[in-house]
Amino acid sequence: MAISLNRFIYPYFVTSTKVAKAEIQSFPGVYRFSINGLLNDIKKINALGLNKVLLFGVLDYKHNSGISAYKKDNIVAKAIEEIKAKFPSLVVFADVCLCAYTKHGHCAILKSGTREIDKKATLAALSKIALAYAQAGADWIAPSAMANGQVLAIRSALDRGNFRKTKILGYSAKFNSNFYGPFRNAANSAPEFGDRSGYQLDYSNRQIALKKIKEDIASGVDMVMVKPALSYLDVIKEAKQKFKFPLAAYNVSAEYALVKYGVKNKIWNEKKVIREILTSIARAGSDYIITYHAKDIAKWIKKENYSI
Numbered sequence: 120m121a122i123s124l125n126r127f128i129y130p131y132f133v134t135s136t137k138v139a140k141a142e143i144q145s146f147p148g149v150y151r152f153s154i155n156g157l158l159n160d161i162k163k164i165n166a167l168g169l170n171k172v173l174l175f176g177v178l179d180y181k182h183n184s185g186i187s188a189y190k191k192d193n194i195v196a197k198a199i200e201e202i203k204a205k206f207p208s209l210v211v212f213a214d215v216c217l218c219a220y221t222k223h224g225h226c227a228i229l230k231s232g233t234r235e236i237d238k239k240a241t242l243a244a245l246s247k248i249a250l251a252y253a254q255a256g257a258d259w260i261a262p263s264a265m266a267n268g269q270v271l272a273i274r275s276a277l278d279r280g281n282f283r284k285t286k287i288l289g290y291s292a293k294f295n296s297n298f299y300g301p302f303r304n305a306a307n308s309a310p311e312f313g314d315r316s317g318y319q320l321d322y323s324n325r326q327i328a329l330k331k332i333k334e335d336i337a338s339g340v341d342m343v344m345v346k347p348a349l350s351y352l353d354v355i356k357e358a359k360q361k362f363k364f365p366l367a368a369y370n371v372s373a374e375y376a377l378v379k380y381g382v383k384n385k386i387w388n389e390k391k392v393i394r395e396i397l398t399s400i401a402r403a404g405s406d407y408i409i410t411y412h413a414k415d416i417a418k419w420i421k422k423e424n425y426s427i
C-alpha cells in the first residue's frame with residue numbers, strides 16, 4: 120500500500136514567546152514555535168511535499184473564560200493569517216478547544232467555583248474561537264473539546280458569520296486515553312484537578328464511538344476523526360465501513376514518542392516501524408493521518424529513497 124503525502128496532516132504548536140523553536144519535555148523532534156519559527160519550518164515541510172498542517176496554540180496567559188483563544192490578536196489567528204499570506208495553498212486545520220487556555224486545564228468552561236461544565240458558556244466560547252480562526256483564514260475548524268452540541272454550535276456560528284465554505288473536522292471519537300502525555304506537556308494543558316472522563320469517551324465502549332460519529336455527521340461535519348489511532352484500529356475500520364464518510368485518524372503524541380524511545384534504545388528500525396504503523400492505520404480505513412512522523416517521512420522520501 121502506498122500512502123501519498125497528501126494524506127498526512129502535520130501538527131504544530133505555536134506560542135507567543137520570542138524563542139523561535141523550543142524543545143518539549145518527553146516529545147523528541149517536536150517543538151513549540153514562535154510565528155517566525157513556524158513560518159520557517161513550514162517552508163521546509165512544504166518544500167518536502169507536505170501540504171496540510173494542524174495548529175495548536177500554547178499560551179502563558181490563561182483565563183477560565185478561555186478569552187485568550189479568541190481575543191483579537193490571539194496567537195493562533197495571527198499564525199493562520201501569516202501562513203495563509205505566505206503559503207496560500209497550504210491547507211490549514213485549526214484545533215478549537217479550551218484546555219490550553221483555561222487555568223484549570225479542562226476543555227470546557229466550568230460554572231464558577233464548581234467542577235460542573237457550563238454547557239452554554241462552553242459552546243459560546245468554542246463558537247467564538249472557531250469564528251476567530253475562520254476569519255483569520257483557516258480552511259478547517261477542528262473542535263476537540265468533546266462538548267455535546269459543539270459541531271452544531273460551531274457550524275451555525277460559521278454560517279451566520281458567512282463562513283459557509285470553512286469546513287469542520289470533528290474529533291468525533293476522541294477517547295479518554297493514556298496516550299496524550301507529551302501533547303499535554305507541549306500545550307501545557309494537563310487538567311489541574313480530575314481527568315477528562317466526563318467528556319472524552321470510555322475506551323472500552325465501541326458503540327459510544329460509533330454513536331458520536333453518527334451524531335457529528337448528522338450535525339454537518341465534513342470529516343470525522345478517530346483518536347488515538349493505534350489502539351483503535353477496530354473503531355476506524357468499523358466507522359469507515361458503516362458510514363463511508365471521510366475519516367482522519369490521529370496518531371497521537373505518546374504513540375509517536377514510543378517509536379522514538381524504541382529507536383533510542385535500539386529496539387527497532389525507525390523507518391521500518393513507522394512504515395508498519397502508518398500502513399496499519401491506512402489499511403484500517405483512514406483517509407487522512409494526523410502524525411508527528413510526517414516531517415521525517417517526507418524527508419526520507421525526498422532524500423533517502425524511502426517509500427511508505
Ligand code: PBG
Pocket residue numbers: 214216217218226263264298299300301302303308315370371372373
Ligand atoms: C485536547 C487535545 C488533546 C490532544 C489534542 N487536543 C489531548 C487531551 O485530551 O489533553 C492530544 C493529541 C496528542 O496526544 O497528540 N484538546
